[in-house]
């Protein structure tokens with residue numbers, strides 16, 4: 001589409017220095033490439049006319065050749081550099097756009113009309129760029145015009161080859177495409193078998209899979225044989241027709257020479273030009289094919305870059321001190337992917353500064369959703385979440401995420417060392433602060449037990465550590481930041497239940513919000529907020545709620561069904577269900 005080409009050119013314009021140098025070399029290379037055959041022809045005519053081979057003639061041929069070689073090399077180098085730079089700047093743009101997208105984008109849920117739903121990042125190498133096409137088209141036209149100027153009739157005859165080259169190229173490409181598709185089908189069959197290897201083993205279906213694969217391979221082989229035969233046939237036809245045209249050109253050249261319309265030098269120049277046009281037409285055909293193949297993928301790049309996240313990150317409020325007092329004020333929320341099912345309904349509660357507050361409720365009652373709203377991973381549909389009386393969107397985005405820190409049950413670590421993971425973003429923190437955070441998080445013992453203690457690599461996603469160790473590292477990372485609000489989404493469930501109170505006392509956190517199913521964690525909280533089907537049904541201290549014998553007591557007893565027959569029990573915990581504990 002013209003818009004896509006315009007945007008690709010606008011992006012290229014940002015690298016105008018390299019582009020300018022590439023074009024400068026391109027023009028000089030083109031002059032060298034066109035003047036070389038011309039000078040060669042003139043020299044041949046001079047020799048034929050009895051002038052002999054002079055030093056000047058040799059010098060002119062050598063200078064044209066050298067200009068062509070030198071500037072073609074530089075042109076190639078500058079265009080490669082341009083391509084690499086465009087790739088880098090586009091990759092960076094795509095990535096920074098990706099990390100600012102709404103969470104729904106990553107879950108494959110369209111966030112609005114016309115939004116591109118796939119969470120996959122488009123490949124910047126698919127940018128379809130017209131410059132290589134312009135270059136070859138320009139050269140083919142210029143040299144073709146010279147050919148027409150030298151010998152118009154001969155040029156028309158020689159240019160008959162063009163439709164032949166185009167037709168052969170199209171046939172070859174479509175045959176090769178069928179071959180690629182067949183290979184991809186066989187490869188995807190292998191991938192499917194590998195992915196389902198457990199099922200294959202359980203049903204002892206190895207032999208059937210082998211048979212299926214051998215059938216796929218045989219089909220591929222038959223197709224390959226047919227394609228190779230067709231290719232050989234088309235190549236033969238192409239070569240015969242090409243030869244016929246060349247014979248015709250030679251025959252006509254002979255007539256023109258005999259009648260004195262052209263000199264031998266002009267004929268040599270003409271034939272050399274014919275060769276140059278042939279090369280550029282080949283490049284043009286291949287490039288055009290690539291251009292079309294990439295066009296759809298390239299279009300996705302621009303669609304993706306046009307996709308605007310809906311979250312408001314314009315807040316600027318950055319107070320020097322925070323109390324860490326959180327208020328949910330009549331908050332309602334519905335996931336865009338499931339608009340019929342409100343997840344939070346008019347939820348109002350407080351998380352007081354200096355206290356540990358626990359959110360409690362059945363699976364699916366909306367606890368993690370409330371946490372996501374407090375972390376501003378999502379924004380409420382109606383109502384407000386306030387921190388120290390100020391709505392969250394008014395806080396500066398990075399400030400808020402430094403002050404409100406979440407640790408999940410199965411946190412994500414980045415590949416790197418334990419030290420890098422804990423210090424993430426605070427590389428200049430003191431060693432004593434690191435040690436204090438790790439000790440408070442209960443990570444010190446296991447870190448010291450590792451062969452390279454703090455410098456141990458955690459592997460991709462922290463895969464070389466046990467789930468509990470990953471959690472300790474994530475807790476240490478959170479405590480090092482001295483958060484105003486520390487949120488623990490089932491992150492304390494296998495640890496020391498009194499830890500949160502100690503962190504408040506030692507000033508490592510100002511307020512703690514715990515999401516937990518474990519009675520021993522809930523019992524030591526200062527205050528509980530009980531959620532049932534997205535609504536707050538009880539709040540108070542653990543003693544008050546036990547004495548009230550209401551929703552909380554029923555939850556503790558397990559098997560509670562006040563939420564209706566479909567409400568799950570406290571016992572069906574996420575971690576237990578996924579076998580992570």
Ligand SMILES: Nc1ncnc2c1ncn2[C@@H]1O[C@H](COP(=O)(O)OP(=O)(O)OP(=O)(O)O)[C@@H](O)[C@H]1O
Pocket residue numbers: 107335336337338343361362363364365366367368369370574
């Ligand atoms: N991304 C999503 N899109 C649509 N619905 C969702 C999404 N995430 C959660 N839900 C739904 O929202 C409801 C509340 O989920 P939430 O995870 O907040 O509950 P929870 O109380 O934290 O449960 P658990 O104790 O199992 O963690 C559930 O019915 C769930 O199916």
